[in-house]
Amino acid sequence: xxxxxxxxxxxxxxxxxxxxxxxxxxxVIERILSPTEAIIDGRHTILAGTNNYLGLTFDPRCIEAAxxxxxxxxxxxxxxxxxxxxxxxxxxxxxxxxxxxxCPSAILFSTGYMANLxxxxxxxxxxxxxxxxxxxxxxxxxxxxxxxAEVIRFRHNDAGDLEKRLRRLGKRATNTLIVVEGIYSMxxxxxxxxxxxAIKQRYSSWLLVDEAHSLGVLGRKGRGLAEAVxxxxxxxxxxxxxxxxxxxxxxxxxxRWPELEQVRYAMRPYIFSxxxxxxxxxxxxxxxxxxxxxxxxxxxxxxNVHRLYEGLQTLGMTLGPEPSPVVAVILxxxxxQALALWNRLLHSGIYVxxxxxxxxxxxxxxxxCSISAAHTDRQIDAILxxxxxxxxxxxxxx
Amino acid sequence: MPSAQDILTDLCRLIEPxxxxxxxxxxxxxxxxxxxxxxxxxxxxxxxxxxxxxISVPLNVLPDIRTIKDLAAQIEALTRxxx
Numbered sequence: 415x416x417x418x419x420x421x422x423x424x425x426x427x428x429x430x431x432x433x434x435x436x437x438x439x440x441x442v443i444e445r446i447l448s449p450t451e452a453i454i455d456g457r458h459t460i461l462a463g464t465n466n467y468l469g470l471t472f473d474p475r476c477i478e479a480a481x482x483x484x485x486x487x488x489x490x491x492x493x494x495x496x497x498x499x500x501x502x503x504x505x506x507x508x509x510x511x512x513x514x515x516x517c518p519s520a521i522l523f524s525t526g527y528m529a530n531l532x533x534x535x536x537x538x539x540x541x542x543x544x545x546x547x548x549x550x551x552x553x554x555x556x557x558x559x560x561x562x563a564e565v566i567r568f569r570h571n572d573a574g575d576l577e578k579r580l581r582r583l584g585k586r587a588t589n590t591l592i593v594v595e596g597i598y599s600m601x602x603x604x605x606x607x608x609x610x611x612a613i614k615q616r617y618s619s620w621l622l623v624d625e626a627h628s629l630g631v632l633g634r635k636g637r638g639l640a641e642a643v644x645x646x647x648x649x650x651x652x653x654x655x656x657x658x659x660x661x662x663x664x665x666x667x668x669x670r671w672p673e674l675e676q677v678r679y680a681m682r683p684y685i686f687s688x689x690x691x692x693x694x695x696x697x698x699x700x701x702x703x704x705x706x707x708x709x710x711x712x713x714x715x716x717x718n719v720h721r722l723y724e725g726l727q728t729l730g731m732t733l734g735p736e737p738s739p740v741v742a743v744i745l746x747x748x749x750x751q752a753l754a755l756w757n758r759l760l761h762s763g764i765y766v767x768x769x770x771x772x773x774x775x776x777x778x779x780x781x782x783c784s785i786s787a788a789h790t791d792r793q794i795d796a797i798l799x800x801x802x803x804x805x806x807x808x809x810x811x812x
Numbered sequence: 813m814p815s816a817q818d819i820l821t822d823l824c825r826l827i828e829p830x831x832x833x834x835x836x837x838x839x840x841x842x843x844x845x846x847x848x849x850x851x852x853x854x855x856x857x858x859x860x861x862x863x864x865x866x867i868s869v870p871l872n873v874l875p876d877i878r879t880i881k882d883l884a885a886q887i888e889a890l891t892r893x894x895x
Contacts, residue, residue, distance in 0.1 A: 548855065558871065565871040569859060579868050582894065772852040 430750070434757050438768045441760075448472055449661075449788040454765060460793050462783045463767035467739045468630050468711045469788025470661035470704060476697040483696035490691045495522075496679075499689030507699045511666050514706060515637060515652060519674035521667050522695075524687045526626055526655025527553040529665030531560060532681035533622070533653055538563035538591050545579060545619075546593040547571065549600065549775055554593055554624065560683075563591075570598075570775065573609040580617045587617040591650075594621075596628030596639035600775055600782065602740030604628070604639055611645040622651040630659030630705045631739055636712060656694070660701040664690045715739060715787035718794055722785055725798040742769075743781040743801070752779030755804055762800040813891050819865075819884045826864060827880065830857050839881035861887065867894055 431437040436455065445453040449469035450461050470476055483503065493499035504522055511520035523529040534557035538544045542563045546554055549570040558565040569575040580587045592614055594605040607623065614621045625638030633641030638654070640646045650671060656664035667674065678684065690698075704711070723737040734742040745752050749770045756768040759781070769780035783797065814822070824837045831837060831847050843849050849857065858869055861883075867890040877883050 548859075566868045567855075567871065582866070582868050772850050777852065 431753055434753055436757050436760050437753060438756070441765070449786055450790075450793055452765070454760070457761075457763055459760070459763050459765050460789075460796055461765050462785070462789070462793075462797050463765055464786070465627070465658040465784045466661060466786050466788070467627075467659045467715060467784070468661070468701075468705060468708060469786040470659070470701045473661070473701065473704065475704065476661065476700045479700040480693040480697040483692040487692035489693075491689045493688060494685060495689045496685045501689075501692060501695070503692055503695045503699070504689060507695050507702070508666075510699055510702050511668055514635075514702060515646075515668040517652075517668040517670050518672040519669050521674065521678050521684070522690065523665035523667070523684060524690050525663060526653075526657055526665035527556075528683045528687060529653050529655065529667055530554050530624065531557045532683040533651065533667045533677070534558060534591075534593065535561035535683070536677055536681045537651070541589060543583060543586060543590040544593060545576065545590050547595065547598075547605065549598050550593060550595060551599060551624065551626070571603065571606055573606050573613060576610060577613045577617075580613065580619060587619050590617070591620040591622055594623055596623055596625040596632060597738050597740060599627055599740060600769060600773075600780060601734035601742045601744075602627075602738035603735050604632075604738065607639050607645055608643045611640075611643075611648040615648055620650045621648060622653060623649050624653045626653070626655045626658060627738075627740060629654045630708065631712065631715065634709075636705050636708055656698045656701075659705060660698050662694050662698045662701065664694055664698055711787045715785065718785045718787065718789050721791065721794045722783065722797060725794070726801060729798070729802055731801065739785045741783040741785060743783070744776075745779045745781065747779060749779055752781070756781060758804055759800050762803065764797050764800040766797075813895055814865075816884065816888055819887050819891075820880070822864060823861070823880055823884055823887070826860055827857065837880060839879065839884065841880050842878050843880070843883070844878070865891060867891055 428439060441454060443452045443454060449466045449471050452459050452461055487501065491499040491501060508520040508522055512518065523532055530553040534544065534554060538561055540562045544558055544563045544565045546567050547570055548567045566579055568579050580590065583590060592610065594610060597604055611621060623640050628638040630636045632639050635641060640649045651667055651669045653667045656662045719737050719739055723733060723741050726733055726743060732744040752768060759766055767782040769782050771777040774780050820839055827837055830849060830853055841847065843854060862868055865887055869886065869890065873886055877886060
């Protein structure tokens with residue numbers, strides 16, 4: 415009996431996927447060329463699966479800000495925010511987030527995952543309830559496991575099912591935190607947030623929206639889905655990440671409740687993690703300023719989204735329910751066939767994400783594309799051409 | 813409130829489509845080991861059970877449920893609490 419025995423099924427599944435020359439476990443970016451291009455396996459590849467929605471990873475202003483901070487403040491803080499890891503720049507970025515969301519309080523985290531882990535595991539305590547959408551991200555589920563609240567899920571994007579569960583809770587609904595995402599990462603669909611916010615108001619519950627995939631993407635100012643549908647005043651907490659539209663790494667939570675500041679001193683993932691390095695904070699601060707003024711970038715992003723979504727529709731692909739920067743091609747094929755299709759795309763110089771069950775909605779395999787404002791029309795057309803060839807191959811095999 | 817036997821009978825009927833055809837279900841049947849239900853199937857089964865009994869089963873109790881009898885006991889407790 416070995417401690418490793420329990421990992422054998424996982425290892426066997428991985429071995430089955432490794433029959434192909436490339437699989438999602440062994441993709442190496444040998445050289446990154448731009449927000450949308452890299453060398454993979456010696457091949458020039460268009461990146462269409464990086465969540466780099468505004469394409470800011472190579473923005474010269476962000477790079478210069480990071481370089482300056484690196485030179486002046488060093489490579490890392492070597493400490494938690496509760497110890498020696500609070501620099502003036504961390505406080506300044508928290509102020510930027512407060513201003514941007516027009517909220518009295520903001521807290522930074524070292525990753526988006528940690529933001530959910532810290533907030534959700536702490537805010538909802540022993541006598542409270544977390545009512546989460548079934549398709550919420552793993553970080554939200556993990557946070558629920560770490561905390562002590564009762565955890566109930568409702569059917570994905572089903573406001574009626576949410577209301578039914580709040581009704582069942584009776585008076586406890588006022589101690590319930592509803593958790594949804596602005597854009598869901600697998601299929602790119604939005605939460606029906608207007609309906610959810612209205613239900614939340616009726617039951618005097620609490621509402622947290624994870625805007626990880628919608629920050630910089632939705633809303634006139636880029637604040638996410640809550641801004642886009644006009645319910646920001648009904649959202650109690652917004653959580654997000656720096657590792658998508660902001661092009662770096664880190665996470666944040668903002669709240670219209672000044673009491674959020676009290677939570678800072680109770681969150682173990684926050685207390686016991688080293689704070690983000692000065693260069694990350696500097697590039698994020700710069701990226702946030704660009705995002706705030708980023709109407710043109712957002713317009714460009716949505717042009718690209720429509721070009722790809724409508725192009726794939728014309729090819730007869732089954733897609734996620736609405737156009738968004740996450741464009742998922744839903745496959746009927748088995749995991750092995752999906753892996754073969756993904757390999758063909760990679761060999762055509764197109765990198766997308768391969769998503770396999772059980773991590774996917776409906777148990778389908780997905781070829782998940784994420785679109786960037788930095789993609790050119792030619793790149794989008796090249797992605798479409800690669801998918802078109804895939805369809806021809808499928809028909810030949812069929 | 814349904815009796816313990818009613819709950820057990822209803823549960824077996826709800827679980828049947830998730831099991832291999834012809835598989836006999838009883839209170840000792842283990843959901844994961846015997847029926848080989850993965851976590852996603854367990855979650856989908858739970859949604860149907862919740863609708864049927866008009867309850868919400870907290871995710872926190874799932875690790876304690878191994879057999880159909882364990883599940884029936886949880887449903888009985890939740891149904892009683894809802895009254």
